[in-house]
Every structure is written in structure tokens, then in C-alpha cells.
Amino acid sequence: MKKALDTRKWVENYGDYLFSLARYKLNDTEQARDLVQETFLSAIKAIDTFRGDCSEKTWLVRILNNKIIDHYRAGKKEIPMSEYLDNTEKSFSDHYFDFNTPGEYGHHKIAAFPAISHLESDVNINEAELKKVLDGCIGKLPASLSQVFLLKYISGENADFICKKFNITSSNYWVILHRAKLLLRSCIAKIWSL
Amino acid sequence: MKLINFTIFKKILYDCQRAQRLTIKKQESKLTLNESIRLRIHLHYCGVCRKFQQFSALLNQVFARERHELAERPPVTLTNKEKTELQRQVDELTEDLKN
Numbered sequence: 001m002k003k004a005l006d007t008r009k010w011v012e013n014y015g016d017y018l019f020s021l022a023r024y025k026l027n028d029t030e031q032a033r034d035l036v037q038e039t040f041l042s043a044i045k046a047i048d049t050f051r052g053d054c055s056e057k058t059w060l061v062r063i064l065n066n067k068i069i070d071h072y073r074a075g076k077k078e079i080p081m082s083e084y085l086d087n088t089e090k091s092f093s094d095h096y097f098d099f100n101t102p103g104e105y106g107h108h109k110i111a112a113f114p115a116i117s118h119l120e121s122d123v124n125i126n127e128a129e130l131k132k133v134l135d136g137c138i139g140k141l142p143a144s145l146s147q148v149f150l151l152k153y154i155s156g157e158n159a160d161f162i163c164k165k166f167n168i169t170s171s172n173y174w175v176i177l178h179r180a181k182l183l184l185r186s187c188i189a190k191i192w193s194l
Numbered sequence: 195m196k197l198i199n200f201t202i203f204k205k206i207l208y209d210c211q212r213a214q215r216l217t218i219k220k221q222e223s224k225l226t227l228n229e230s231i232r233l234r235i236h237l238h239y240c241g242v243c244r245k246f247q248q249f250s251a252l253l254n255q256v257f258a259r260e261r262h263e264l265a266e267r268p269p270v271t272l273t274n275k276e277k278t279e280l281q282r283q284v285d286e287l288t289e290d291l292k293n
Contacts, residue, residue, distance in 0.1 A: 011281040020268035097211040108210040153257035178218045
């Protein structure tokens, strides 16, 4: 059965959350404010398409995420995600793993995995500091990877949804998360070794 | 006759890319029995991949908290004036579409 949505408290209930989410992803307060406005207005226009298979909040977040993805895509020639992965597979893998020396079978390259003493010692990690470094490093991820990464880790979207959205297989999805985490690790190691 | 196929064994021990992809998969969903055995053997011998596993789990924790924080205590807020104006637009459009 369809649930009627009550829009009278939308801004009060979800405004700040959507705004914070958008700002986190875009790193631009003005743009974030505009997209929140667009999100609410598009949602009202599309209100008949709300099927009630997720919460009102999740539904609004998805509309916002679509707007953010459109914002990333604006003006860029769109390469399908799976094609992007194929095109970059070799150069990416070769940076971290050795497939060229016979008998190495994808063994890690030592130089690509420097120890991060801040994280790997037994001392408590200063999470605030780690977050600060991470925020900067996320900003440096290739847009294709960061879109998926943020949908998963900041919006909390599930794998099925993301795979459908980008038309990718679940193994593509693991590859994207792996790449993003490798890049974040390298970035953190670089900053903390200075 | 060889009892063990050493090439397969070497692949399991050496293929860090595969082991790390399995680590990601394991932390997000479920491994098959075969994958699970391969990963366990690999991690037993490979310190770099054990470190990667820890790092990956740490990120999962940090982001889970970040997600929670964003929802519970949004770090940036719209001003009351912006909210009133935005809600006015929402109400207006809702009314328009009803008619």
C-alpha cells in the first residue's frame, strides 16, 4: 500500500542532515545549499513515485545523491564505470602488485605498501586527526571511485543498489572499494611520513 | 606423482591483490568456502595483507561513526531563515500540485 508523505515537516526533519551530507560530499557550502533545495522540490514533483519500499529519509537521500552524481557528471563525457575499470586496471594493479616477474602472481610491491606507524603501532589512534587526513585524501580520489566510495560509506547505500546504479557487477564493486582503500592508504602514508 | 600442486599453492601465497579483494568482500558480505580457505592461508603468511585487513576494518569503523554523526548531529545547519523560506517553497509547490 502506498503511504502518503507529509511534506510539512520536511525541512525541519531532514534539512540539516541533507545539507551536511551534501556539504561533506561536495565540499562546497553554496552548492550544497542549492542541491538541498533542488532535492526537496524534485521530491515533491516525484512524490507519486515513492513506493514506500524504503524510508522517506532514505528516499530523499537517494534523490540528493542523484543530484550530486549529476553535478559530478555535468560537462564531462561520461565513461561507463566498467569501462573505466577495464581501462585503468593494468596501470593500477601494476603500481601495487607484481604481475610481470614470473612466479610473482600479483605479489605486493614493497614500495607501494609503506608501514604507517601512526596506525599500526599499539598506541591509540587519534581519530580526529585521522579523519582530518582522510577528508583531504578522499578529495583526491578519482571521481569515479569516490562516487561509489561515498555512496557506500557516507550515505550507507547497499551493494545491490550501487551495482544497479552504475550498472556494474559485484566483483567490479569489490574492485572499486579495494582501489579506493589502497589509494587512501597511500595518501595517508604519504602525509604522515612528512 | 606430486601430492600437492605447488603452482596453486604459490598462487595462494603470492597473490596479494586477490587476497586483498577477498578481504574487502569478506568485510562487506560473505566468502565462499574456497575463498575463505585461500584468504586464511594467505593471511597466515602475509604481514602486508594482514596490515591491509586492519586498515580496511579501521576505515569501516571510522566511516560508520562518521555516518552516524552526520545523521545524529549534522555538522552544518541551515539558518532558521533559510529553513522557513525553503519550507515555504515546499508548501507552495505541494499546494500547486494538489490543484
